[in-house]
Amino acid sequence: MSFVLFPGRHHLLTRFQADYLHDLATRNDNATIVWAVTSANHENTRRNPVPYHRREAAIERLSCQTGLRSLVVPIFDTAPTDAFAEVTLKTIAVATGIELTPANTVLACSTPEVADLYRKLGLPVALVEADPSLRTIPERPWDVLLRLAAGDEEWRRLAHPATIDVYERYRLVETIRAVVNDPLVGDEGGLTATRDYRTYVEAFADAAERKWKAVRSHVQPGRIVDVGCGAGSLLELADREPALHESDLIGVEVARHLYQECVHKKAQGVFRNANVYFYRRNVLGGAIFPDRSIDTTLTFALTHEIWSYGKQRDSLLEFARRIFEHTAPGGVWINSDVCGPADPRQPVILRLTSDDGANPAEPRHDLQDKDTAEVREYVGGLSTRARLDQFAVDFAFPFTFEALDGDAVRIELAAAMDYLTRKDYTDNWLSETHEQFCGLSFAEWSDLLTEVGFTLDPVSGPLRNDWIVENRLAPVASLADLDGKPLDWPDTHLFVVARRPHNG
Structure with missing residues (x-):
């Protein structure tokens, strides 16, 4: 065999891998190791905490230290597919000009599902960590990486010096621990107790x-x-x-x-x-x-x-x-x-419908003490114009307006829009009136x-x-400047x- 195909994410290289690959290459006429680095376009995630260029650097350093002749090929991630093996071989051919075939290549892979994909193409398989001839079962690279993430310094004995060197020079130990370990969960409650x-x-x-x-x-x-x-x-x-x-x-x-x-x-x-x-x-x-x-x-x-x-x-x-x-x-x-x-403080004339509900003489000042159902029923029964009066009482961000003839008021544009975009939230009135949209x-x-x-x-x-605008605002409201000229919403x-x- 001329080549050993070794696909994997290769975030961490182990001493066992180096020895196994060296022995496998020696038994196959000093074959070249083709490192197919999968998910090469992914980094900074739990599955892929190390960027490709750092993985490549560690592989090249291991190759120099062990005397292995290597080719490193990035394999960009694709959606899960049964054609993964074919895609990988084609990518290698495009990147290197080398056709890997059953006649010139042995696969090194310990993942049964992946190995089976290459077996179907006729490649012989060496099982690396899953090799049944081994007297002891070595730890897989991902398990060693999880030791690192957990703060277990045993990872240094199991990892190859090439990985340790790259990790330390580029401060990847801290990065991996931060990415792999979950952030702490706080115990705060919701922002408001009145929300449905x-x-x-x-x-x-x-x-x-x-x-x-x-x-x-x-x-x-x-x-x-x-x-x-x-x-x-x-x-x-x-x-x-x-x-x-x-x-x-x-x-x-x-x-x-x-x-x-x-x-x-x-x-x-x-x-x-x-x-x-x-x-x-x-x-x-x-x-x-x-x-x-x-x-x-x-x-x-x-x-x-x-x-x-x-x-x-x-x-x-x-x-x-x-x-x-x-x-x-x-x-x-x-x-x-x-x-x-854009101009929040522009004074405008806001005209509101008053014939679509009740118009009490004064707004209520006790809704904060009522349950949600009662608040919903009361506010929902008000006219659009009367609801503005109630909003001015309950809104956590005070504003003023001047009542004009008929159903019109003089008001700043931002305050008008805060009301108009909130007026229909009667299910959560006391919650919504504590939030400012504008x-x-x-x-x-x-x-x-x-x-x-x-x-x-x-x-x-x-x-x-x-x-x-079409369904909530225009049917019950209109805007004009102080001269009475209609304004766009x-x-x-x-x-x-x-x-x-x-x-x-």
Whole structure:
């Protein structure tokens, strides 16, 4: 035989592998070892914690130290397929010009399922750690790597010096431990005690397909985190993406009800990826992940809560800094949320319907003491105009308006939009009135992200949800300037793709 094909991820090389390959090559006329490094385009995940170029460096160093003649070929990840062996052989042929055949190649592989794929092509197989002729069963490389992650220094005796040298020079020991070990789970409760989580679970599920379609092309494989993941609906869709099956999918949720739903889904086998994790943490409580460790962060309908329950811009700035710090160079933060109009303090005339419900003489000041059902029934029975009066009482961010003739009021545009985008949430009225949707305009968002160090992808920008306009706003409300000239409805949402520079 002229070649020994040795496929695998090769994150860690062992002394046993070096001795076994040296013996196998010697018995086959000093055959060349072809290291087919699989998942070469993946790094920074539990399955693939070490980048390809560091794996290649360790292989080349081992080859020099042992006298093995080696070829190292990266095999990029593909969706699981029964043609894996054929794909690997074709990739090697393209990269090296060498055709590996049953006449010139022996396979070295200890994984039965993989070995069987090559046997079907006629290649003879040497079983490495699974070789039945061995008197003792050696530890496989992944088991040695897990020793390292667990802090067991026995890994140094089992690993080949080439791996130890590369790990130490490039500080990979710390990186591997950070990636493989789960972050600690906090014990914080939900942000509000008045929220009907059944309603939120249903809303998350209904919107997941639309959200995933909007972000999919911007998601970078690796460690993917959905902060404020709700019931895990978005990660379910990420889990179905063949291109992400080597990625770590991580959900972070503070609300106990939603976190428990995520854990239940995982226990029921909803997720096919073995590396799906859920953590109950309060994003306002401190850093969640190590610096430069996350490739993609997703946040949907979250940042307005950080603004509302924290210290407005100060808390949002601190959150953005934490996201920047945990983002790997070249990584991305994808944020979709509500936002305020471009000119939030513009005075406008807001005209509201008053014939679609009750119009009491005064708003109530005791709803905070009532149960959810009573609040829902009362607020739901108010007219659109009367509901504005009630909103002004319950809203946690005070504003003023001036009643004009008829059903019109003079009000700042941001306050008007905060009311109009919240007026129909009667199921969670006391929760929703504690959150401000129009705290920042898109321009103010851009300034904040630039201050932190992110650069904005050109796809980023404000947008208007026309479904909300057509179905929730226009039928019962209209906007005009102070001269009575009709105004277009302003921006209601933003979509941001913020990147950490490769040299940042």
